Structures are given as structure tokens and as C-alpha cells.
Amino acid sequence: MILPIVAYGSPVLRKVSKDIENEYLQLDKLIADMWETMYASNGVGLAAPQVNRDVRLFVVDSEQIFKNMEDDELGKYPDEPGFKEVFINAHIKNLDGEEWSYNEGCLSIPKIREDVFRPELVTMQYLNEKYEPFEKTFSGITARIIQHEYDHLQGKLFIDYIKPLKRKLLQRKLGDITKGKIKVDYKMMFAK
Secondary structure: OOOOEEOOOOHHHHOOOEOOOOOOOOHHHHHHHHHHHHHHOOOOEEEHHHHOOOEOEEEEEOHHHHHOOOOOOOOOOOOOOOOEEEEEEEEEEEEEEEEEEEEEEEOOEEEEEEEEEEEEEEEEEEEOOOOOEEEEEEEHHHHHHHHHHHHHHOOOOHHHHOOHHHHHHHHHHHHHHHHOOOOOOOOEEOOO
């Protein structure tokens, strides 16, 4: 089932998410719905707070980015051809490498994109959908998507990384998103 994406301004996007316990009801269905929602929205990552759940869960499919790249862009990123995974109770163990800029967007903040600097490597400790534990280091675009989605679990948004003046210039657009004055081709839920 395709779930509505929570829009900027909703309190759930600013909450620190809770760990998921083993007995979390219908976790498999939530994960399946998140995949379906992400693909229907043309996303490459989706965190539970974006579908109005304050739990430590996100999905990532960076393969989507490489499928849509021009030939001259292919081969420039160390994580090609991408990575697809469910992250439950994820926690960052380490950030490393040089920070690099990439133009990010967010399904919860539609039609706004900004350059954001993030470290090139992230080491994550997490459980997959089978509750198998992993500790892995990710690089390139995959690392960036993971950091972006992880931020959602921490109550942070990509716009928190941009300079104050640029953020001030975005206030009207952000206000319009909060009020639902935006058209997108996916279902959204706006703050009341």
C-alpha cells in the first residue's frame, strides 16, 4: 500500500525515533509499504518518520540512481552499481573521509534541492529485515543516502546543513509546503 509522505512542518520529522522491538506489529507490511511508497514517489531512500512512524527504520536503494545516470557519469562513484537494503535500529558507528558536496532533495520537502556536504564514508550498525545484525562501511552516493535517511531518525533534515542566509531565502517555500500549497505527483500528509 502506498503511504502518504509527511510534509515539512510535521512534528514527527523533528523527533528522535525509537528502536523497534522484536514484537513490533506488522513490521513486514510496513517495510513492504515503505518500498512501494518510495518507488511510487521516485525516491531512493525513505525513513519511517516520513510515513508518520517514529521508529528507527529506513530503506535505501541507490541502484536507482545508477540506472538513471548518463554514460559519462557512470564509473565516477565507488559504490556503483549501488546497494539496496532495509535498516532497522540503525546507528552510525563512524564517519570518515573527506566531506564532499552533492545536490540533495527530500520527498518531505518537495521541489527544494540544495548542495550538502557530507563525509564520504559511513560505518553503520543495523539489523536487516530478517533481524540479522550487520556492521558495514558504505561509500559514495550510498553513504550519502544512508546519512540523509539516518538524519530523519535523529529529527534532522538536509536543510539543517545549509547556510543560514540560504535557509532564510527558502522560508516562503518551506511555509508553502507546511500549508500544503504545493503540487506533487505522490500522496502527501500536511501538518495541521
